[in-house]
Amino acid sequence: MADELLDRIIAGEFPPGASVPGELELSSRHEVSRMTVREAMKTLEAQRILSVERGRGTFVNPVNRWGSLDAVLRAASEGTNDASAAIQLIELRRMLETGACELAAGRMADSDIQTLRAHVEKMRLAHERNDLAAFVEADLAFHDLILQASDNVFVAVLFEPLHRVLEKRRTETSKVPDIQEHAIGHHQNIADALASRDPHRARDAMDAHMQQTLDDLKTYVLGDGTA
Template sequence: MPSDARPGFPFAEKRDPSPMLGVAVVDALVDAIVSGAVQPGDLLPPEGPLSDQFGVSRTVIRESVKRIEEKGLVTIARGRGTSVRPTSSWNILDQVVLTSLIKHDDSLGVLDELSVVRAQLESVMAADTAQQRSDVQLKELGEHLQRMREALHDEAVFRAADIAFHETVMSSSGNRLAESIARILFDRALESTRYHGVDPSDNFQVTLDEHEAIFAAIAAREATKAQESMNRHILDAWQRRRLPTQKARGL
């Protein structure tokens, strides 16, 4: 049964109005639901208590609740209130929802799943790129790879070249849907310190070697090898830096 809505629900302390508070209200509501502070089936407090708690008008609250409904987190039923939906209904690719999932992912289970999905998508795109890449695209990949070779002792430059290499593989594939989803996953992951984890001492050299293998397969137009090399690289790279004290669990 849904729990009773009540003032002082665990969203945020009462705050003063701000021009960006509508965004903050959405973020706080999403965080409360994703973190489990508010469970599926629970009712959100009415507009009045939420308005007092956030220090905004009822109109701002109403619009904010509509935004989280669009993300699949709640159902608004006239006369019955706003209830939290099960996790299976959430739009996990939504920027705010995915960011919050990663933020509250103490077990790293979400990042484990993200890495698997990203590896599947990017490996397919690597195969497509191997089959249809142009000389210009291959040259661009080679330039990113050369920057990685020259920056083994410059973390910022190495990481930038690494990301550029992956972006070029994706854009060269021509698979716009896979590219869009993979970019969403990658961008949200990069925002998390948990995703960066801890690099082993030889991580950059190993990472470079893995990119060399991907590049060689694409250059030789060997689609299967390019797919296998990309999939192995993404999964192995995550396991190398994954925090060892954490245990994975599902969503």
């Protein structure tokens, strides 16, 4: 029941600030007991998805107040406010991946550098063949290798739940040939920076890639001429 109600929230039926129906209406709509509805509401309240105001009702909180990572990821993947979620996802990647790249510069093996270059070549070939799935696969593998090579267990664990959302977003943005070309160039720069073993150069290269990714998202996908 909690999942079904969350689905309705994510779908935009109950946007942030909206009140959700009472127990009687929800139990009738979902064909469950009022006790089941009550437990579902308590679950969503505990996850800070809903807030109860005595005498007024139960209201949907903004996503940035939610306390469930799984719910936030579902909202980012399936929700209606795609623009905001897409930008915030890049902001999160920028914070984590620039640091991971800096760490990886001094920790990754020579064989990892060779593998990174192989991923870039796969991206280039996929671009030439117009093979979107292969391009996205190589792109994700490139970044995953850097995260693993940072040799920081917390980085890898934090990114693992994001994989499904990242794959969906990459597929959306990589449909644009110009974005693919930009990505190939930046991935090559990142591989070169990591090969130099210069942590600051590696961090700057990844940061430049994140900025280009954000600019491309606004220009080609969101249609924001301010990028």
